[in-house]
Every structure is written in C-alpha cells, then in structure tokens.
Amino acid sequence: MTNPFTDITEKNKQKLLRLLDADILNFNENTNIPKSIIDNNSIGIVVEGYIQIIRINYNGTNALIEELQDNDVFGSSISYLKSSDYIATAKENTKLILIDLNSIINFKENSKSYYNQFIKNLFLILNEKMQDKNRRIQILTRRTIRNKLLEYFNLTSKGTGSKNIYLPFSFIALADYLAVDRSALSREIKYLKEEGFIDVKGKRITLLYK
C-alpha cells in the first residue's frame, strides 16, 4: 500500500516538508476540523487518525460524504464542499499535513528525486482512491434499496472472494453509505432473509444465492 512518503527517507521527507512549507496539524478525538482547512486550495495528507465528512440534512439525518484515514490524500478534490452544509470531524486523534497545492506544482527543485517520488506516490494514492469513489457510485446508482444492497454485497464478495461479508461498520453507517433510511434498510434486509437470499448473524452476512 502506497503512502505519500513511500521510498523517501525520513531525512528527505523532513527536507521536503520544509521546502514545501507544509503545516502539521493535530486534532483531538471528536473535535471538528475548521472548514477553512478542508476546502482551501491545499493537498491534505492524513498522517494518522480518522476523519468523517458528513453532510447535515435539514431534517436532521446525515449523509456520509467522505471518510479519510491513514495516508489518505484529499485536496482541491473536495473543494466543492465550500458550498455545502457539512461537518468534518476527527473521530480519533488525527494528525494532518497540509501543503499548498501551488507550492507542490511550482516546486523549484524539480529534479530532486525525493520530490519526484512524492508526486508519484500521490498519483498512486489518488488512483487507488478513485476505486472507492467509483465503487460507491456504482452502488448509489442502483434505484432500490434491495438493488443497492445486492450491489454492495456483490462488489464486496468479489473483492474478498468470499460469500461471507463482515460489515465493517454499523447498520446505521451502512444506511448512510447507501443513502437510504435506516429503518427501510432494516426492513429490506428482513425481506432478503425471509426470501432466502441472505443469512445474517450480527455483522456477518452470508450470501446464499448464485
């Protein structure tokens, strides 16, 4: 798994961060991250921790828009958030590196190998990250809760090669991920059980079809 500093020595990493004028920020568990940090023209690197970006719907429900974890890169990629009602929360103690995108692009010493390695790493990380986005779009474009669920199951099952799926989060979070009402999700899962498509024990779901 690539991280932004893969194949860069600690010494060169420090030098690079200095030359790029990087900021290092720490957030305690369950503190909110100022919007100005998320939606400015910077590349952010989550060194460690866990951040959720959640949209607050007018009726009090939430939608999970983005999760950021160790080694994730975010940036102008989420600048569309400027116009939205959202909260970014560090759910764990979190350490961020913030680098102005322009200082990355216009870095003077272009020939430095550690700089080039850094860019290559960023590219690889974004390439991987794109998978998650596409996967979610693939799921969200299904039109019924049942089909969203089945798409989620199938993609997950294909990924692990197993008919057993271990939910990595709560059913509440699953409902947010699928962007559907929790109780309606619960109902649909009940139907799928009754019709013999799946078997559910706690957070383990077993696919019984195909």
Added chain:
Amino acid sequence: MTNPFTDITEKNKQKLLRLLDADILNFNENTNIPKSIIDNNSIGIVVEGYIQIIRINYNGTNALIEELQDNDVFGSSISYLKSSDYIATAKENTKLILIDLNSIINFKENSKSYYNQFIKNLFLILNEKMQDKNRRIQILTRRTIRNKLLEYFNLTSKGTGSKNIYLPFSFIALADYLAVDRSALSREIKYLKEEGFIDVKGKRITLLYK
C-alpha cells in the same frame, strides 16, 4: 487545464511513450471498446474522443457510470468493473493511449524530467477528476428526486456563478446521471415549475429561489 503531456515537448513525449511501451488504439464512432482494455492493469489516456461506460440493468434501463473525454485518465481506478455488466462505447472517433501501470511505476530512468512532468500531470488530472466523483456522490446521496435536482442545480449554479443552468445533455441523460426514472424526473420538474422554484425553457433552467 492540465493534460497528460503538458509542458512536455513532442519529441520527449514520443520518447516517453516508446520507453513506456505504450499502445495507441483508435476506435470509430459508436464502436464498443473491449472490456479487456478497460479493466486491465493499465493507465488509459483519452487523447481525443468521448467514451461512455454504461451499466446495463436487467430491466433494460441504463446507468451512466463514467464518461471519459479528451485528456481524461482512467486506470485501475475502474477495475471494479470486472465484475459488472457494462458496456464501454466510443461515442465519437476516439484515440486512446494505454500504458501498463507497472511500467510507469518501475520506469528505470526516473530522473528524466519529462517523465517526472508526466507523473505530475497525471496527479493533477486525477486530483481534478476526483472533484467530479465527489460532486456526483454529493448529489446521489440526496434521497428524493427533488433534492437530487436541487443539489445538482445548486452545485452547478455555484460553479458558474449564475442562476441560469444550461443542461449540457438531454433530460434522459440527466435522469441517468441522477439515477432516477426519466418520467418521474419529468414530473418532479413540472412540480418545481408549478411551485415557482424554477423556470424551464428548453435546456435552460433558471433558479428562482434564494
């Protein structure tokens, strides 16, 4: 707007493509692109043309999963498609460059400035592309057609700074983009008109609120 060969001379571009063992492929308008090309472990660059990746739903409806246009980069980012029922179609005459991801990562002459520029460009392109993905997720996570429409309107309006929105595609395509039934979309637009939220003339939609 960055393209993969920004700030690289034609001569160096050719050298780079040769060293990376790149394939160049042409597709005529309205021909399908073999899946093996889309979902292998390569980075694809759309030199020119327009590709749609569409999922075929069992009931005959479609979902637009991805659009690729001039200078777009795609790659292992869409490898999840392997498991899905989709068709990739060149809607215009299209020229593709295909490069094995490994040969990019393991490129021997790491110090070549054109190579480093190339990676930097790929990074910037993916960073921009991520915006579209996030934007769409932002929209798709709205739970009603009305809210999806309004989110779409708002984000578009914020982007252009205008209350007038020119649909860049048909209402059929809009329905696919929002992942909702076309006739239900049509009905909802009618309601929005009747309630005075919007005004519609052909493909121009004017926001009357706020």
Added chain:
DNA sequence: TGTTAAGTGTTGCAATTGCAACATACTATA
C-alpha cells in the same frame, strides 16, 4: 421535404421508501 428515430410530457397505478414512533438488544462504564 418527408420519414424515421430520438427526446419530452403526462398519467394511473402499484411498489418502494421515508418518516415517526416505539420496543428490544447490546455496550460501555460508573
């Protein structure tokens, strides 16, 4: 310019969903 295909508008109806309200189960911790 006539013909055909594609896009758009409309509506009844059944299926699905969100919402609200409440019951029950689980989990952390004082």
Added chain:
DNA sequence: TATAGTATGTTGCAATTGCAACACTTAACA
C-alpha cells in the same frame, strides 16, 4: 451489575418513485 446511551428491529401510513403506456415534439438525414 445497574444504568445510560447507542444500535437494531418493527410497523402503519403517507409520500415518493418506478413502471408502463401513450401523445406530442424535435432532430436527423435520405
């Protein structure tokens, strides 16, 4: 282990949506 807080299960009901069918309009092109 008692208790509070969170998660999950359930259900009636109203709102929303998908679906199908058909009419009408616009665009493409021979």
